[in-house]
Amino acid sequence: MTEQATELLIGLNQAQQDAVTTTEGPVLVVAGPGSGKTRVLTHRIAYLIREQGVSPDQILAVTFTNKAAREMRDRVDNLVPHSAANGLVMGTFHSLGVRILRQNPGLVSEHLNLLPNFVIYDSGDQQELVKRAIIAANLDPKQLQPRRMQARISAAKSVLQTPDEFASTVETYDDELVLRIYREYERGLRNANAVDFDDLLGLPIRLFDMVPTLLERYQQRFRYIMVDEYQDTNRVQYVIVSALAAYYRNLFVVGDPDQSIYAWRHADIRNILDFEKDYPDAKQIHLELNYRSTKRIVQAADRVIRENEQRIERTIRTENEEGELISLRELPDQNAEASFIVNEIRRLMTSQGYRGDDIAIMYRTTAQSRVLEESFRVSDVPYRIVGGLRFYERKEVKDLLAVLRLLHNSYDRMAFERVIDNLPLGHGFGPKAMEAVQDWAQEQHSTAIDACIATVPSINADPDQSKPSLSAPARRAAEKIGAVFARLRVSAETSTLAELFDDIIEQTGYRDLFADGTEEDLQRWANIQELRSDLEQYDFMEPGKALGAWLEQVALVADVDNMAEDARGQVTLITLHSAKGLEFPVVFIAGVEDGLLPISRAVEAEPFDPAPMEEERRLFYVGITRAKKLLYLTFAGNRLSYGRYQMGVRSRFLESIPADAVRSVTRHGFRGGGADRMAGKKSGSLASRVTGDWIASSERVVTVPPPPSLPLPDYAVGQHVFHPKFGEGTIDEVIARNDDQELAVTFTRHGKKRLMASLARLDVLGES
DNA sequence: TTTATCCCTATTTTT
DNA sequence: TAGGGATAAA
Numbered sequence: 001m002t003e004q005a006t007e008l009l010i011g012l013n014q015a016q017q018d019a020v021t022t023t024e025g026p027v028l029v030v031a032g033p034g035s036g037k038t039r040v041l042t043h044r045i046a047y048l049i050r051e052q053g054v055s056p057d058q059i060l061a062v063t064f065t066n067k068a069a070r071e072m073r074d075r076v077d078n079l080v081p082h083s084a085a086n087g088l089v090m091g092t093f094h095s096l097g098v099r100i101l102r103q104n105p106g107l108v109s110e111h112l113n114l115l116p117n118f119v120i121y122d123s124g125d126q127q128e129l130v131k132r133a134i135i136a137a138n139l140d141p142k143q144l145q146p147r148r149m150q151a152r153i154s155a156a157k158s159v160l161q162t163p164d165e166f167a168s169t170v171e172t173y174d175d176e177l178v179l180r181i182y183r184e185y186e187r188g189l190r191n192a193n194a195v196d197f198d199d200l201l202g203l204p205i206r207l208f209d210m211v212p213t214l215l216e217r218y219q220q221r222f223r224y225i226m227v228d229e230y231q232d233t234n235r236v237q238y239v240i241v242s243a244l245a246a247y248y249r250n251l252f253v254v255g256d257p258d259q260s261i262y263a264w265r266h267a268d269i270r271n272i273l274d275f276e277k278d279y280p281d282a283k284q285i286h287l288e289l290n291y292r293s294t295k296r297i298v299q300a301a302d303r304v305i306r307e308n309e310q311r312i313e314r315t316i317r318t319e320n321e322e323g324e325l326i327s328l329r330e331l332p333d334q335n336a337e338a339s340f341i342v343n344e345i346r347r348l349m350t351s352q353g354y355r356g357d358d359i360a361i362m363y364r365t366t367a368q369s370r371v372l373e374e375s376f377r378v379s380d381v382p383y384r385i386v387g388g389l390r391f392y393e394r395k396e397v398k399d400l401l402a403v404l405r406l407l408h409n410s411y412d413r414m415a416f417e418r419v420i421d422n423l424p425l426g427h428g429f430g431p432k433a434m435e436a437v438q439d440w441a442q443e444q445h446s447t448a449i450d451a452c453i454a455t456v457p458s459i460n461a462d463p464d465q466s467k468p469s470l471s472a473p474a475r476r477a478a479e480k481i482g483a484v485f486a487r488l489r490v491s492a493e494t495s496t497l498a499e500l501f502d503d504i505i506e507q508t509g510y511r512d513l514f515a516d517g518t519e520e521d522l523q524r525w526a527n528i529q530e531l532r533s534d535l536e537q538y539d540f541m542e543p544g545k546a547l548g549a550w551l552e553q554v555a556l557v558a559d560v561d562n563m564a565e566d567a568r569g570q571v572t573l574i575t576l577h578s579a580k581g582l583e584f585p586v587v588f589i590a591g592v593e594d595g596l597l598p599i600s601r602a603v604e605a606e607p608f609d610p611a612p613m614e615e616e617r618r619l620f621y622v623g624i625t626r627a628k629k630l631l632y633l634t635f636a637g638n639r640l641s642y643g644r645y646q647m648g649v650r651s652r653f654l655e656s657i658p659a660d661a662v663r664s665v666t667r668h669g670f671r672g673g674g675a676d677r678m679a680g681k682k683s684g685s686l687a688s689r690v691t692g693d694w695i696a697s698s699e700r701v702v703t704v705p706p707p708p709s710l711p712l713p714d715y716a717v718g719q720h721v722f723h724p725k726f727g728e729g730t731i732d733e734v735i736a737r738n739d740d741q742e743l744a745v746t747f748t749r750h751g752k753k754r755l756m757a758s759l760a761r762l763d764v765l766g767e768s
Numbered sequence: 769t770t771t772a773t774c775c776c777t778a779t780t781t782t783t
Numbered sequence: 784t785a786g787g788g789a790t791a792a793a
Contacts, residue, residue: 065783094783123782142788197783264781365780387782430769473769558783577781599780619781642778643784 008047008079012039019252019285020044023052023224026245026279028272029254032316033301033625034292034583037254041226042072044252045088046079048224057087058223060244064232066092066561068581089222093237095556097200102552104207104214111210112203113190117409117548120555121194124393125414126150129192133184139177152178153185157198158266159235160205162186193411201236208243219247229581230255230275234266242278251279257312258305261577261619263611273312290316290625292583294323296661297631301624303656308614325663326631330650333638334368334591338375341588341634345381345571348586348630356382356569360584362576362623364597367641368590369573376571386574387559396524397531399423401554403504407485407492408547410447413438424509425484428477433470437478440468452482459486484508497535497546576623587627589620592651593635620653720765721745728765 009017019029019040031037045061048054063069069090076085091099098120101108105116121129130153131146156166156178163183170176189196195203208215225245227233230253233241245251255272263269276282290298298318305311331337341361348354361372369385376383391397402418409415420426420434437451444451444466451468454460455478460467470478484507491503505511505528514521514528538546560578572584576597591597598616606613624631633654638645715721719731733744 092783200783261781262783265783367779390782428769432769556783575781596780601780615781640784 008043015285015287016040020047022283023048024250026249026282027252028275028282029285031254031256031287032290034290035287036291037287042075045076049080049084056085059088060222061090061226062093064229065558094200097204100204107207107211111207115193119194119405119409119412121196122555126196128414129188130185133181133188136184137180149181153182154198155266157202160202192413193409205239215243218244223248224250226252228254231257231260231269231272232262232267233271234268238271258618259622261615261622263615288316290318292628294320294629296323296326297627300326300657300661301621303658304653305621307656308617310614324630326661328662328664329634331634331636333636334371334640337590337634337636338371342375342379342381354586356571358585360572360574361588361590362574362579363590364576364599366575372573381571382569383571383573386572387578390559392554394527396527405551406449407488408551410449416448424512425481428473433474436468436470449485452478453486455479456482492547493544495543496539497550498532498539501532501535576619579626580622583626583628585628586630588632589623590634592633593648594651597651617653722763722765
């Protein structure tokens with residue numbers, strides 16, 4: 001072995017070295033959390049390039065997120081100097097799928113009936129399209145729940161069933177309905193010259209079936225294939241991998257069955273469990289030594305995951321130090337939970353030397369992030385939220401995105417309707433006009449946008465030219481739309497994306513929607529500016545090409561992908577699902593309650609199907625194993641959901657964590673929602689003792705020195721108050737809640753709101 | 769055609 | 784609680 005080779009292996013344990021140097025043939029690496037699998041993958045790629053002289057463009061590495069791909073590429077670049085890694089193909093399955101489709105526009109239009117400028121529908125568009133498909137199939141969207149239908153269609157697609165193939169599996173009446181909707185849905189997609197996420201995986205396979213030489217080309221090209229997070233691949237992804245790897249058989253997959261958390265997205269755990277059946281000559285390597293977490297954290301995780309029945313028996317271990325006890329805290333409600341977390345973080349930052357970006361808060365449902373965010377907002381601790389409402393799914397962003405999409409692909413019906421419904425440009429253009437325009441488009445084999453353009457006299461002077469039949473006011477609206485889009489089309493061909501964007505905002509009247517200058521408007525306007533600077537990144541490209549490239553990138557980014565590498569001291573708020581693959585010195589898991597973690601559906605399903613419950617447990621396991629040094633688990637005795645308080649019960653998963661690993665903290669005495677305000681008095685003061693401290697079972701917990709906070713005034717009906725967000729208002733009602741007050745306030749600008757006095761930060765302006 | 773108001777239902781996770 | 788959809792009124 002050369003010196004360079006040994007250099008690449010320095011610091012790797014034996015198993016890791018095996019994984020790096022076994023380059024030929026099928027290899028399965030079962031990698032526990034924190035066992036250095038990313039290191040193995042990057043070093044292996046570097047090893048192939050540097051030691052085996054493999055050309056980077058013969059290597060394909062598939063990751064779960066674009067972010068993971070990017071990080072891996074950076075790390076490989078550091079290991080392989082002088083850009084020797086250029087040409088490496090790295091990305092998600094979905095981006096690989098698009099890549100294949102985009103590289104073969106001729107075959108795609110010949111065999112798949114798609115124009116080269118096809119667009120990718122996101123889940124929102126899909127949902128809407130499904131709803132239309134239900135209506136088109138003469139069914140009732142209220143009875144059939146578009147969500148569920150979409151899930152059924154997606155399930156069919158993820159096992160590569162076309163509507164015709166699905167038809168042969170129909171058993172129940174419900175299946176029958178799904179089939180009808182599925183057919184309409186496919187038709188809608190193709191009419192809009194669009195594909196959905198599942199198509200990005202399925203269509204390449206269909207293309208390979210129809211054009212075997214195409215598959216051969218890719219098989220020859222990708223001599224070494226690596227797949228990360230293999231436990232979360234589904235059937236289609238499995239087929240893609242098997243097809244591509246069939247020639248060279250140099251397939252290297254890494255995964256951990258215990259971290260499989262995407263069965264609901266049709267991930268099929270059999271892919272990893274049956275790997276050795278598929279490749280009897282496969283070498284199996286286990287990475288079990290954890291380099292990430294303290295002994296206590298690793299042991300707790302091990303105890304938790306052990307309870308699962310459907311599992312290959314194994315143990316994770318670590319040689320790291322014992323570490324701190326795990327903190328377990330019950331709080332009265334979700335507000336107290338949130339402020340406890342914020343206060344504790346503040347303490348860690350001020351007296352323990354942690355930085356904000358060392359810390360993450362994880363939760364099961366995105367809804368939980370709101371309360372947490374509220375608490376951060378009123379604190380001085382910087383934070384960022386990953387997941388939840390994604391940037392590109394915000395209303396104002398989607399509205400403008402729709403214009404861009406429509407300019408790129410005028411068949412995009414969903415985009416057209418969105419423009420009509422949401423932009424001032426669409427005013428006066430109602431359902432009747434919409435129908436007329438769609439009919440015309442159908443007849444003329446044209447598009448709705450061109451129907452509008454056809455009504456513009458200055459563009460279309462020919463009186464014999466057919467035009468959509470519209471009432472006078474509708475015609476005026478259509479003319480305006482047509483004129484604006486005709487201009488924008490020119491702009492799209494000649495200007496940079498940022499200039500085009502400015503034109504759009506001006507000409508569609510979108511700017512006028514933000515003239516009020518309320519705080520919400522400002523935020524939304526800021527989002528629009530952010531969108532604009534996103535577009536600026538593509539200014540280097542040719543005007544005609546940039547739009548397509550940018551739209552593609554938008555469709556495929558996940559929220560984690562946008563997580564800045566340098567978090568600039570911000571605390572991360574993230575769902576447990578999105579947290580997979582990440583690590584933080586300090587982790588809080590919030591809402592560790594039955595009904596939330598495990599989620600209620602899993603609890604209900606358990607008697608007849610234990611699988612969802614096991615997946616919940618794995619999710620908890622994933623969360624625990626993100627923590628390097630400190631782990632906090634919190635749950636609330638009462639939690640607001642559906643607008644009412646529900647009793648919370650500590651999660652059954654907590655029973656598996658040994659008591660001596662936990663600083664179990666129970667509440668002493670009674671204190672309501674204003675707990676933190678009371679704790680706000682100097683620690684050790686009479687007040688804090690009287691109202692009760694947190695008492696640990698195994699050790700005394702020092703009360704957190706809390707943030708300075710002012711005592712709240714007593715609010716009364718009729719007072720004029722000022723709110724930082726809602727402005728001026730009058731108090732209508734005051735309800736005592738423990739030692740807090742719930743206020744009903746009518747604001748001049750924002751109408752009636754109900755607020756908790758402790759959070760609202762109201763200033764009293766005077767009595768009325 | 770647009771806007772206001774009321775009622776209903778739904779929260780799991782995401783490429 | 785909020786967001787969507789239906790209904791009524793202007």
